Amino acid sequence: MGKDKKLVEAITSMAVDFPQWYTDVVKKAELIDYSSVRGCMIIKPYGYGIWELLQKQLDQRFKDTGHENVYMPMFIPESLLQKEKDHVEGFAPEVAWVTHGGDEKLNERLCVRPTSETLFCEHYANDIESYRDLPKLYNQWCSVVRWEKTTRPFLRSLEFLWQEGHTAHASEEEAQEETLRMLNVYADFCEEVLAIPMIKGQKTESEKFAGAKATYTIESLMHDGKALQSGTSHNFGDGFAKAFGIQFTDKDNKLKYVHQTSWGVSTRLLGAIIMVHGDDNGLVLPPAIAPTQVAIIPIAQHKEGVLDKANEIKALLSQNIRVKLDDSDKSSGWKFSEQEMKGIPVRVELGPKDIEKNQGVIVRRDNREKIFVSLDDIETKVQEVLEAVQKGLLEKAKAHKDENTFVATNMEEFEKIITTTPGFIKAMWCGDEACEETIKEKTKATARCIPFEQEKISDTCICCGKPADQMVYFARAY
Amino acid sequence: MGKDKKLVEAITSMAVDFPQWYTDVVKKAELIDYSSVRGCMIIKPYGYGIWELLQKQLDQRFKDTGHENVYMPMFIPESLLQKEKDHVEGFAPEVAWVTHGGDEKLNERLCVRPTSETLFCEHYANDIESYRDLPKLYNQWCSVVRWEKTTRPFLRSLEFLWQEGHTAHASEEEAQEETLRMLNVYADFCEEVLAIPMIKGQKTESEKFAGAKATYTIESLMHDGKALQSGTSHNFGDGFAKAFGIQFTDKDNKLKYVHQTSWGVSTRLLGAIIMVHGDDNGLVLPPAIAPTQVAIIPIAQHKEGVLDKANEIKALLSQNIRVKLDDSDKSSGWKFSEQEMKGIPVRVELGPKDIEKNQGVIVRRDNREKIFVSLDDIETKVQEVLEAVQKGLLEKAKAHKDENTFVATNMEEFEKIITTTPGFIKAMWCGDEACEETIKEKTKATARCIPFEQEKISDTCICCGKPADQMVYFARAY
Numbered sequence: 001m002g003k004d005k006k007l008v009e010a011i012t013s014m015a016v017d018f019p020q021w022y023t024d025v026v027k028k029a030e031l032i033d034y035s036s037v038r039g040c041m042i043i044k045p046y047g048y049g050i051w052e053l054l055q056k057q058l059d060q061r062f063k064d065t066g067h068e069n070v071y072m073p074m075f076i077p078e079s080l081l082q083k084e085k086d087h088v089e090g091f092a093p094e095v096a097w098v099t100h101g102g103d104e105k106l107n108e109r110l111c112v113r114p115t116s117e118t119l120f121c122e123h124y125a126n127d128i129e130s131y132r133d134l135p136k137l138y139n140q141w142c143s144v145v146r147w148e149k150t151t152r153p154f155l156r157s158l159e160f161l162w163q164e165g166h167t168a169h170a171s172e173e174e175a176q177e178e179t180l181r182m183l184n185v186y187a188d189f190c191e192e193v194l195a196i197p198m199i200k201g202q203k204t205e206s207e208k209f210a211g212a213k214a215t216y217t218i219e220s221l222m223h224d225g226k227a228l229q230s231g232t233s234h235n236f237g238d239g240f241a242k243a244f245g246i247q248f249t250d251k252d253n254k255l256k257y258v259h260q261t262s263w264g265v266s267t268r269l270l271g272a273i274i275m276v277h278g279d280d281n282g283l284v285l286p287p288a289i290a291p292t293q294v295a296i297i298p299i300a301q302h303k304e305g306v307l308d309k310a311n312e313i314k315a316l317l318s319q320n321i322r323v324k325l326d327d328s329d330k331s332s333g334w335k336f337s338e339q340e341m342k343g344i345p346v347r348v349e350l351g352p353k354d355i356e357k358n359q360g361v362i363v364r365r366d367n368r369e370k371i372f373v374s375l376d377d378i379e380t381k382v383q384e385v386l387e388a389v390q391k392g393l394l395e396k397a398k399a400h401k402d403e404n405t406f407v408a409t410n411m412e413e414f415e416k417i418i419t420t421t422p423g424f425i426k427a428m429w430c431g432d433e434a435c436e437e438t439i440k441e442k443t444k445a446t447a448r449c450i451p452f453e454q455e456k457i458s459d460t461c462i463c464c465g466k467p468a469d470q471m472v473y474f475a476r477a478y
Numbered sequence: 479m480g481k482d483k484k485l486v487e488a489i490t491s492m493a494v495d496f497p498q499w500y501t502d503v504v505k506k507a508e509l510i511d512y513s514s515v516r517g518c519m520i521i522k523p524y525g526y527g528i529w530e531l532l533q534k535q536l537d538q539r540f541k542d543t544g545h546e547n548v549y550m551p552m553f554i555p556e557s558l559l560q561k562e563k564d565h566v567e568g569f570a571p572e573v574a575w576v577t578h579g580g581d582e583k584l585n586e587r588l589c590v591r592p593t594s595e596t597l598f599c600e601h602y603a604n605d606i607e608s609y610r611d612l613p614k615l616y617n618q619w620c621s622v623v624r625w626e627k628t629t630r631p632f633l634r635s636l637e638f639l640w641q642e643g644h645t646a647h648a649s650e651e652e653a654q655e656e657t658l659r660m661l662n663v664y665a666d667f668c669e670e671v672l673a674i675p676m677i678k679g680q681k682t683e684s685e686k687f688a689g690a691k692a693t694y695t696i697e698s699l700m701h702d703g704k705a706l707q708s709g710t711s712h713n714f715g716d717g718f719a720k721a722f723g724i725q726f727t728d729k730d731n732k733l734k735y736v737h738q739t740s741w742g743v744s745t746r747l748l749g750a751i752i753m754v755h756g757d758d759n760g761l762v763l764p765p766a767i768a769p770t771q772v773a774i775i776p777i778a779q780h781k782e783g784v785l786d787k788a789n790e791i792k793a794l795l796s797q798n799i800r801v802k803l804d805d806s807d808k809s810s811g812w813k814f815s816e817q818e819m820k821g822i823p824v825r826v827e828l829g830p831k832d833i834e835k836n837q838g839v840i841v842r843r844d845n846r847e848k849i850f851v852s853l854d855d856i857e858t859k860v861q862e863v864l865e866a867v868q869k870g871l872l873e874k875a876k877a878h879k880d881e882n883t884f885v886a887t888n889m890e891e892f893e894k895i896i897t898t899t900p901g902f903i904k905a906m907w908c909g910d911e912a913c914e915e916t917i918k919e920k921t922k923a924t925a926r927c928i929p930f931e932q933e934k935i936s937d938t939c940i941c942c943g944k945p946a947d948q949m950v951y952f953a954r955a956y
Contacts, residue, residue, distance in 0.1 A: 040551035073518035101625035
């Protein structure tokens with residue numbers, strides 16, 4: 001029992017210290033490890049397994065919407081990065097610079113890509129000639145580097161894994177359609193696969209991407225009431241096209257600039273999964289991205305027939321489910337703790353008495369419900385329970401978001417909410433950056449987005465009292 | 479006809495200028511493009527599609543042999559790179575150095591990984607405590623950077639995509655088993671999927687990996703008679719373990735060093751596919767890694783019923799085959815050239831007269847054989863032809879390798895062969911590095927490997943005449 005206790009005790013409670021709870025889960029669930037490289041993480045097999053499942057399913061959605069994968073160089077020459085003015089201002093302060101190749105000093109510094117707009121633009125300028133070459137619907141899976149001062153696993157690190165879509169279109173309308181299409185692909189994916197509900201909306205001017213005409217975002221609410229920007233989709237208009245000279249001959253034989261978009265999500269989504277679904281026993285994974293969906297844990301496995309039966313059930317379930325049988329020599333209490341810590345959605349307990357009765361015990365990770373089931377029906381029942389967990393997690397997350405979404409009509413209310421019950425705050429905003437800035441200074445809450453689904457809360461800006469016709473979601477954010 | 483001619487004429491013949499033919503194919507088949515980043519390539523959708531299929535199938539073989547994927551940082555601090563003496567000597571001259579993060583000069587330079595042994599070792603030193611933690615069977619898919627002076631797409635570039643396996647074991651025997659297991663996984667994969675026969679063997683001391691106890695290799699023969707090192711697997715013994723302090727408590731309660739291996743293949747394999755199977759009409763892809771396996775090309779598609787039938791056949795074939803229907807407004811001659819250039823293994827021609835007779839014409843890319851087939855049987859027949867192409871390509875490549883593998887018993891023979899009919903040369907070697915060096919200087923041929931399948935050609939070294947009991951494969955190599 002000593003060992004079991006150690007594992008359980010090792011986690012700080014969410015209520016006591018949320019950031020520490022997060023760090024504990026990330027380490028104890030064996031998602032990542034640290035290395036001697038400041039701000040970079042090692043993604044361990046279990047963490048990478050989640051990323052692979054996420055990547056596979058998201059990639060399929062990209063392909064289903066006509067996108068193709070490519071690979072661009074990881075280096076960007078300084079002169080290329082500088083071609084689009086806003087873009088270089090946004091990124092230059094936070095890039096890693098390569099100055100030497102072997103012993104030789106380079107004539108021109110290269111930065112390690114913080115994002116690849118400039119490389120895609122250069123390629124498009126070479127590759128696009130006619131309207132027949134459009135649209136270009138490219139995506140890239142890679143790692144990028146941003147020289148952050150403070151870092152946290154998955155949420156903010158010097159290097160992280162992501163995908164970046166980059167598209168070029170013949171018209172403004174098409175580019176706008178694509179921008180919103182991909183935002184919807186992200187939002188649907190997050191709901192259907194990660195079981196995380198998203199607020200969709202547009203970023204304010206001050207929060208938009210460096211070089212974009214408009215940035216759209218999906219925002220989710222973590223367990224501690226802070227928001228997480230979970231994915232963005234940008235409409236570049238023809239700004240980059242003009243800076244890089246990306247032109248095509250249209251059907252009317254006129255030379256025109258393309259309209260572009262880009263969109264990305266990253267390993268940050270793993271941070272969202274942890275902070276939306278996790279609890280004081282560790283990680284809780286939605287079955288759709290759980291590397292192991294079911295852990296079979298034999299009880300008194302030394303007794304005759306137990307392991308045989310467990311292996312039989314494993315073989316049966318393995319046909320359509322990702323199953324592991326824990327037949328190690330640890331105690332079953334220890335195995336339960338481990339399965340819970342790793343967030344395996346369902347465990348099947350199987351002991352000598354169960355086998356005598358031709359039954360198994362299914363235990364849900366999310367709510368610890370125990371279900372006794374005949375071994376004849378176990379495959380169907382486990383499948384049903386997995387679906388119920390996937391659905392249940394989304395409902396729970398939706399309820400949490402709804403319960404922690406508030407309305408404020410004046411700054412007093414706003415400040416009271418943010419200090420007592422942090423969450424999303426819906427409030428009216430006049431559109432003035434000064435008000436956005438004032439709210440941020442006073443409350444540390446930022447404008448997360450101007451949601452597509454608008455409500456008329458009042459007629460006036462929560463900050464300055466002038467007429468306002470936009471409702472904004474505010475929150476403190478990661 | 480003008481457009482068609484242009485496409486065909488654009489390729490240099492192999493016989494006239496093999497390197498130019500290679501560059502032409504790589505560009506015209508739309509595998510890659512160049513960028514302003516010296517020595518780095520853009521892998522375009524068609525090239526990346528091949529890599530994705532290769533990756534997927536190889537990854538499955540890694541998982542089937544118990545390996546797990548992880549992700550390590552892309553940066554290595556200079557002090558970490560220096561921990562293993564031979565390793566740093568081998569790699570330091572060809573790494574890219576990051577010296578600045580944003581505006582700030584770093585206290586310690588970071589190199590962009592040329593390979594990740596040092597990072598895995600550091601992690602293993604932290605993570606391994608007991609024999610229960612062994613073996614560690616990790617793999618990583620990523621890009622690496624080596625500061626090469628001269629570069630060629632896929633064959634040698636500053637940055638390339640690869641996988642690197644890194645494993646740690648409790649015993650010397652286990653590490654050796656793993657080293658050879660993975661070499662066999664590579665060789666089988668290359669034969670069964672890429673249709674490329676491999677010579678398996680050990681590298682000589684002078685050709686082995688920096689820091690390894692022994693390096694094993696798979697070597698293939700290109701169409702021009704030059705060899706290509708296609709994959710390597712290294713046994714590190716306990717050298718890295720001692721340098722990094724990777725110890726574990728064994729069952730006998732004693733503290734021991736682990737034994738390690740690493741193994742890798744890269745986008746270089748795409749170069750092998752091009753140079754083994756390609757011909758004067760362009761790329762020829764084995765069906766197993768062809769992004770499009772079948773191109774349906776309608777003839778006189780403006781005629782009633784042709785496109786309808788073509789779409790019907792497409793839907794039928796798409797169930798189990800990667801099919802594209804080219805219904806663009808290009809001429810069918812142009813479409814044929816394009817399908818051949820891109821190496822699509824099979825095309826199905828479908829014209830009004832064929833449809834009248836309820837038939838289609840299957841044309842093999844590899845030997846241009848035409849097969850008339852009833853549309854009732856087309857799915858089965860296309861499947862059969864794809865299998866025949868896959869098999870045929872391997873047989874052809876085997877025949878080419880056998881025909882271009884020679885025996886030399888003295889240096890005169892050796893030099894004559896290498897200048898008139900380049901290929902593999904089997905010759906005896908005494909084991910002295912001086913002889914290896916002399917042969918290289920005189921003939922530009924290097925010892926590719928000491929093959930597992932030995933033959934006794936003579937009793938004496940081809941170079942010095944002293945007693946020799948090892949047969950070596952020599953060749954000029956990429």
